Amino acid sequence: MDVDQFRMLGHELVEWIAAYRERLEELPVMSRVEPGEVAAQLPAEPPQQGEGLGDIVADLERVVLPGITHWNHPGWFAYFPSNSDLASVLADLVASGLGPQGMSWQTSPAATEVEDVVMEWLRQMIGLPESFTGVIHDSASTATFTALLCARERTTGFGQNRGGLQAEEAPLVVYASDQAHSSIPKAALLAGFGAEHLRLVPTDDEHALRADLLEKAVAEDRAAGHRPCAVVAATGTTATTALDPVGRVADVAERHGLWLHVDAALAGTAMICPEFRWMWEGAERADSIVFNPHKWMGPGFDLSAYYVRDPEHLVRVMSTDPSYLRTAQDGLVRNLRDWGIPLGRRFRALKLWFVIREHGVQGLQARIRRDVANAQWLEEQVDAAGEWERLAPVPLQTVCLRHAPGALAGDETALDAHNLAVVDAVNRSGQSYLTSAVVKGVRMIRVSIGAERTERRHVEAVWQALCEAAAAAR
Amino acid sequence: MDVDQFRMLGHELVEWIAAYRERLEELPVMSRVEPGEVAAQLPAEPPQQGEGLGDIVADLERVVLPGITHWNHPGWFAYFPSNSDLASVLADLVASGLGPQGMSWQTSPAATEVEDVVMEWLRQMIGLPESFTGVIHDSASTATFTALLCARERTTGFGQNRGGLQAEEAPLVVYASDQAHSSIPKAALLAGFGAEHLRLVPTDDEHALRADLLEKAVAEDRAAGHRPCAVVAATGTTATTALDPVGRVADVAERHGLWLHVDAALAGTAMICPEFRWMWEGAERADSIVFNPHKWMGPGFDLSAYYVRDPEHLVRVMSTDPSYLRTAQDGLVRNLRDWGIPLGRRFRALKLWFVIREHGVQGLQARIRRDVANAQWLEEQVDAAGEWERLAPVPLQTVCLRHAPGALAGDETALDAHNLAVVDAVNRSGQSYLTSAVVKGVRMIRVSIGAERTERRHVEAVWQALCEAAAAAR
Numbered sequence: 019m020d021v022d023q024f025r026m027l028g029h030e031l032v033e034w035i036a037a038y039r040e041r042l043e044e045l046p047v048m049s050r051v052e053p054g055e056v057a058a059q060l061p062a063e064p065p066q067q068g069e070g071l072g073d074i075v076a077d078l079e080r081v082v083l084p085g086i087t088h089w090n091h092p093g094w095f096a097y098f099p100s101n102s103d104l105a106s107v108l109a110d111l112v113a114s115g116l117g118p119q120g121m122s123w124q125t126s127p128a129a130t131e132v133e134d135v136v137m138e139w140l141r142q143m144i145g146l147p148e149s150f151t152g153v154i155h156d157s158a159s160t161a162t163f164t165a166l167l168c169a170r171e172r173t174t175g176f177g178q179n180r181g182g183l184q185a186e187e188a189p190l191v192v193y194a195s196d197q198a199h200s201s202i203p204k205a206a207l208l209a210g211f212g213a214e215h216l217r218l219v220p221t222d223d224e225h226a227l228r229a230d231l232l233e234k235a236v237a238e239d240r241a242a243g244h245r246p247c248a249v250v251a252a253t254g255t256t257a258t259t260a261l262d263p264v265g266r267v268a269d270v271a272e273r274h275g276l277w278l279h280v281d282a283a284l285a286g287t288a289m290i291c292p293e294f295r296w297m298w299e300g301a302e303r304a305d306s307i308v309f310n311p312h313k314w315m316g317p318g319f320d321l322s323a324y325y326v327r328d329p330e331h332l333v334r335v336m337s338t339d340p341s342y343l344r345t346a347q348d349g350l351v352r353n354l355r356d357w358g359i360p361l362g363r364r365f366r367a368l369k370l371w372f373v374i375r376e377h378g379v380q381g382l383q384a385r386i387r388r389d390v391a392n393a394q395w396l397e398e399q400v401d402a403a404g405e406w407e408r409l410a411p412v413p414l415q416t417v418c419l420r421h422a423p424g425a426l427a428g429d430e431t432a433l434d435a436h437n438l439a440v441v442d443a444v445n446r447s448g449q450s451y452l453t454s455a456v457v458k459g460v461r462m463i464r465v466s467i468g469a470e471r472t473e474r475r476h477v478e479a480v481w482q483a484l485c486e487a488a489a490a491a492r
Numbered sequence: 493m494d495v496d497q498f499r500m501l502g503h504e505l506v507e508w509i510a511a512y513r514e515r516l517e518e519l520p521v522m523s524r525v526e527p528g529e530v531a532a533q534l535p536a537e538p539p540q541q542g543e544g545l546g547d548i549v550a551d552l553e554r555v556v557l558p559g560i561t562h563w564n565h566p567g568w569f570a571y572f573p574s575n576s577d578l579a580s581v582l583a584d585l586v587a588s589g590l591g592p593q594g595m596s597w598q599t600s601p602a603a604t605e606v607e608d609v610v611m612e613w614l615r616q617m618i619g620l621p622e623s624f625t626g627v628i629h630d631s632a633s634t635a636t637f638t639a640l641l642c643a644r645e646r647t648t649g650f651g652q653n654r655g656g657l658q659a660e661e662a663p664l665v666v667y668a669s670d671q672a673h674s675s676i677p678k679a680a681l682l683a684g685f686g687a688e689h690l691r692l693v694p695t696d697d698e699h700a701l702r703a704d705l706l707e708k709a710v711a712e713d714r715a716a717g718h719r720p721c722a723v724v725a726a727t728g729t730t731a732t733t734a735l736d737p738v739g740r741v742a743d744v745a746e747r748h749g750l751w752l753h754v755d756a757a758l759a760g761t762a763m764i765c766p767e768f769r770w771m772w773e774g775a776e777r778a779d780s781i782v783f784n785p786h787k788w789m790g791p792g793f794d795l796s797a798y799y800v801r802d803p804e805h806l807v808r809v810m811s812t813d814p815s816y817l818r819t820a821q822d823g824l825v826r827n828l829r830d831w832g833i834p835l836g837r838r839f840r841a842l843k844l845w846f847v848i849r850e851h852g853v854q855g856l857q858a859r860i861r862r863d864v865a866n867a868q869w870l871e872e873q874v875d876a877a878g879e880w881e882r883l884a885p886v887p888l889q890t891v892c893l894r895h896a897p898g899a900l901a902g903d904e905t906a907l908d909a910h911n912l913a914v915v916d917a918v919n920r921s922g923q924s925y926l927t928s929a930v931v932k933g934v935r936m937i938r939v940s941i942g943a944e945r946t947e948r949r950h951v952e953a954v955w956q957a958l959c960e961a962a963a964a965a966r
Contacts, residue, residue, distance in 0.1 A: 053824045210658060455815045
């Protein structure tokens with residue numbers, strides 16, 4: 019595309035995105051297309067001649083937009099909040115426009131050094147000690163996988179440089195809670211530990227890992243000749259934002275030489291507010307921590323922050339040093355290709371730089387406090403309402419609830435169906451979007467608050483919609 | 493950031509990027525900053541109050557731009573071509589502006605279905621049979637890692653669901669050539685095979701894997717009770733674009749039940765031209781293939797195309813199915829979270845959609861043919877010039893050469909230093925940027941042609957610069 023076309027279409031798309039964000043509230047949150055409907059509108063074969071992008075805005079409206087589930091909608095209460103602040107959208111535009119590769123310092127020094135600086139800002143912002151160094155990964159899944167690989171190599175004394183995991187005699191074991199995010203079993207399996215060497219430790223009534231049962235499991239494994247290797251503690255589990263007792267998990271980890279990885283994918287952003295830091299007390303003793311600014315802070319996906327206490331260990335696990343990648347500055351700088359799985363790297367640090375500058379620490383704190391207050395308001399409504407049950411504590415921005423009319427008391431199957439019907443009715447309205455989860459056999463409706471544009475009135479509206487849907491579904 | 497600010501700054505940044513692309517040729521290709529120079533210009537602490545982005549263009553000019561090594565510069569002959577076509581820049585703008593999460597079909601059906609369609613277009617474009625299904629990964633490193641994990645699980649009959657790799661009796665072995673990209677040893681080590689179970693098979697005089705020695709290595713491993721698991725064949729190695737004999741490697745793989753992964757990271761794009769498909773004849777027999785449209789095609793990093801013959805196997809290795817991710821459409825659609833390592837997914841398919849529409853298949857073919865013809869022109873110059881040696885065949889767009897004046901004949905150390913000095917002089921000029929590599933002990937200068945804006949005159953200029961630098965360095 020030539021530069022003049024870029025100018026023309028670029029301005030048009032800036033206006034289109036602006037208009038999209040302005041009319042978000044009029045759109046149904048959840049896409050209403052049927053499977054195959056979007057694909058059916060596109061040609062089955064690529065165009066032989068270039069057709070230019072003159073019609074692209076029309077195609078975005080006609081083909082793409084109906085197939086978008088609007089994560090930036092103020093009526094978004096599904097999964098987790100994950101928005102691209104418009105400052106982040108512009109940062110991404112700059113990153114794409116400059117188009118550098120950040121694999122080595124020399125392949126674009128600014129890509130590495132802006133990342134150095136903003137990851138250091140972020141460390142200060144969430145109150146982690148100076149002993150932590152950060153790097154941007156795409157997602158918490160990848161960072162957690164990286165953590166378990168590093169744990170594996172620490173326990174085996176760099177077995178990867180010998181016979182690998184397959185040459186180890188006594189099996190290595192990984193621990194997490196039965197509420198751990200799916201990425202943790204996935205990472206344990208991909209890292210080669212095997213399902214039989216993954217212990218999902220039971221949780222208490224508040225769905226937090228029981229450190230006493232962790233200690234017991236580790237002791238049993240040791241007695242059986244296994245090698246306890248790593249434990250993942252969650253600050254804010256996915257289903258209910260439960261808080262594992264990080265400090266007590268750290269005690270166990272230190273006692274038995276386990277790698278401690280803290281998964282604060284959502285909750286990490288809340289640590290910008292000092293009053294929430296009690297939630298992960300002990301995280302400063304972790305070997306690695308991941309949280310996703312792309313959830314709840316503003317930089318768009320993908321921007322996951324991975325902090326480690328021993329960068330040399332990470333680099334030793336991840337580095338390769340072929341001649342075609344060597345540069346004159348190698349001893350003096352960070353080559354971020356050695357800090358994660360992919361070699362190539364986008365200039366993602368710009369997103370964080372733009373968002374932090376735009377809002378400042380206090381602006382970001384205000385947003386977190388607004389969302390937590392909105393969750394507390396909803397918690398109060400649920401607790402005060404008849405026939406509604408709150409199914410988990412609300413330390414953060416997620417309220418887990420269900421409608422339990424007396425007529426269905428004790429009939430879990432009927433309650434499950436009833437609550438699914440309630441969620442479905444709210445989602446079909448288009449005004450709000452909710453997802454549900456099953457925790458210990460109980461179907462819960464999750465109201466996950468914290469989209470950038472979600473104000474109190476939107477939370478009031480979803481609560482009213484839930485109440486109306488519950489009444490209608492009886 | 494509010495919508496009006498976005499409009500204002502968005503238009504300003506579109507103009508800034510347009511102007512940047514227009515003046516690229518005036519900028520030194522390789523950044524001239526010293527380590528720490530960019531970081532020193534940024535505050536050590538994050539701003540407490542939001543300061544807005546009013547000054548951002550000034551900061552981009554002052555702080556960021558001097559620290560950019562310009563991959564889109566027409567004088568780019570380093571590493572590999574990797575550009576973001578301006579059509580791709582706009583696609584990324586749309587992806588960020590819409591900001592959907594493509595982890596499941598339902599979380600934004602268009603993100604999945606546009607990917608379905610464009611990956612099918614791309615399959616047709618590179619001439620792969622219908623038996624292949626594609627998915628976008630961030631990088632070839634990640635895709636290759638995924639391939640080796642899939643190979644591991646096929647050989648062990650899904651050992652990950654039992655005791656994992658650490659419970660296997662006979663060790664699994666991975667094969668590649670001694671010219672394989674660093675991501676292959678890295679993936680083998682991370683997947684737990686261990687360095688002792690990675691065989692880097694010697695290559696022939698043209699740096700291609702010797703299938704006879706592969707067969708021999710596999711036979712030896714089998715005789716030793718090992719289990720040959722996977723082989724990676726390269727179409728276009730990183731250092732010299734050598735072509736492993738994919739068909740003969742496929743013979744060995746089929747004979748011994750190895751997973752065949754084809755790494756065509758750079759060269760895959762050339763397969764858009766039918767006349768180049770002989771280079772990877774046999775790829776249609778592979779289990780998995782990766783190539784990077786973000787090299788040499790136009791969509792900006794990160795956009796790696798991963799094709800597999802058995803999607804069900806991939807999904808079985810990668811899938812997790814927690815209740816909070818289940819949707820009503822799960823049986824009917826692709827949930828792309830189960831097709832790779834990360835859970836979250838950007839809407840990257842838009843980049844491919846925009847670029848293919850903008851240029852059409854024929855437009856993309858013309859670019860590849862231009863670049864290959866430019867490389868052939870340079871090959872002829874090198875071959876005709878006195879005192880220059882060409883060190884590898886030129887099937888694609890990379891010319892490997894060195895200056896070997898008679899006075900230094902036989903003195904490899906002096907030749908190495910001399911050629912490094914030549915590269916350094918060219919790079920310091922700012923007009924072009926080259927990187928070097930050491931292949932089998934010989935220092936080579938790599939002229940990797942194919943930046944989007946590189947025309948014949950730029951190749952002529954780098955050749956002249958090389959000749960002048962060589963004369964001056966004697």
